[in-house]
Amino acid sequence: MKKSLTEIANHFGTDKGTEGPSQKWNPHNYTDIYEPYLxxxxxxxxxxxxxxxxxxxxxxxADIVHGKNSGGASIKMWYEYFSNAKIFGIDINECSYLDNDRIKTFVIDQGTIKQLDYFMEKSGIDEFDIIIDDGSHIPDHQQTSLSYFFKKLKKGGLYIIEDLLDNGIGDNKSGRMSSNKVVNTRNVLKQFYLTGKFSTPNMLSDEAYLASNIEWIRFHAPEKSIKYKLGKSIFHPIGKKYYYKKDSEKVCVIKKK
Ligand SMILES: C[S@@+](CC[C@H](N)C(=O)[O-])C[C@H]1O[C@@H](n2cnc3c(N)ncnc32)[C@H](O)[C@@H]1O
Structure with missing residues (x-):
């Protein structure tokens, strides 16, 4: 029997699976979401x-490189799962040691258009069937890459953005993945989903192209929380009642018309 995407993820130690690189790491279990799409x-x-x-x-x-993960766990997983695909990877760190008969990596900054143009020229590819963004998670970068690469996606292709975080303007986050220039990417895309208009400020270019070429967007992996009620003087949990937190999804899958 063929292995599931999650089994392959766990073998290589990417946190897209249910185990991650080690017990110290919180895995996402995105692969159970992805497999029906892929x-x-x-x-x-x-x-x-x-x-x-x-x-x-x-x-x-990249702290994820430890334990079972010797670097490039997810691209190794894609290679095994997609048995006939041409697989391209971009990263700001050099990793040509991952290249093989069907994998080709490039040192590229996902937030710099000139470098994305260079990548497209060197890859020799006009259009991709599937694109997945698991890069810096900085909203500026996610939005720049989406605008750029959505135009390089085939009709009917899928564009996936991982780790939609609360890391944009108004989210009061600091650190290497946060931005004080744009709204977080989940919010930008959910507004479009709900109203047909992307929230601003954002780093999208050619919003009209995106708006007219998105067939659908699906949001997945919302956070779970315990319900709290006000006790005498402190908050305490009501038994083990969980609910899914609104607007906390970590992944979206976008289909091109
Ligand atoms: C969360 S890790 C990717 C994990 C991997 N996809 C997996 O599932 O095992 C993020 C990666 O994005 C790369 N990165 C950070 N900033 C980037 C940028 N501006 N452009 C491209 N890659 C970037 C980092 O070097 C790092 O390897």
Missing amino acids: DNFRESHINFLEIGLGVTGKNWR
Whole structure:
């Protein structure tokens, strides 16, 4: 029997699965969400791109590289899962040691258009079937990459953004993944989903192209929380009642018309 995407993820130690690189790491279990979307493509001769490969180096400290994960766990997973795909990866850290007969990596900053143009020229690919953004998670970068690469996606293709965080204007977050220039990417896309208009300020270019070429967006992996009620003087949990927190989804899948 063929292995599931989650089993392959766990073998290589990407946190997209249910185990991650080690017990110290919180895995996301995105792969159980992805497999129904990806199964139809499994044996197809597709062009696949991942942004952000989980490789450590001088440009970014990728803490995920430890335990079972010797670097590039997710691209190794895609290689095994998509048995006939051409697989491209971009990262700001050098990782050509991952290249093989069907994998090709490039040192590219996902937030710099000139570098994205360079990547497209060198890849020799006009359009991708599936693109997944697991790079810096900075909203500016996610939105720049979405605007750029949505135009390079085939009709009917899928664009996935991982780790939609509360890290934009108004979220009061600081650190290497936060932005004080744009609204967080979940909010930008949910507004579009709900109203047909993207929240601003954002880093999207050619919103009209996006608006007229998005067939649908699905949001997944909302956070769970315990329900609290006010006790005599402190908050305390009511038994073990959980609810899904509104607007906390971590992943979205976007289909192109
Ligand atoms: C969360 S890790 C990716 C994990 C990997 N996809 C996995 O599932 O195992 C994020 C990666 O994004 C890369 N990265 C950070 N900033 C970037 C940028 N501006 N452009 C491209 N890659 C970037 C980091 O070097 C790191 O390898």
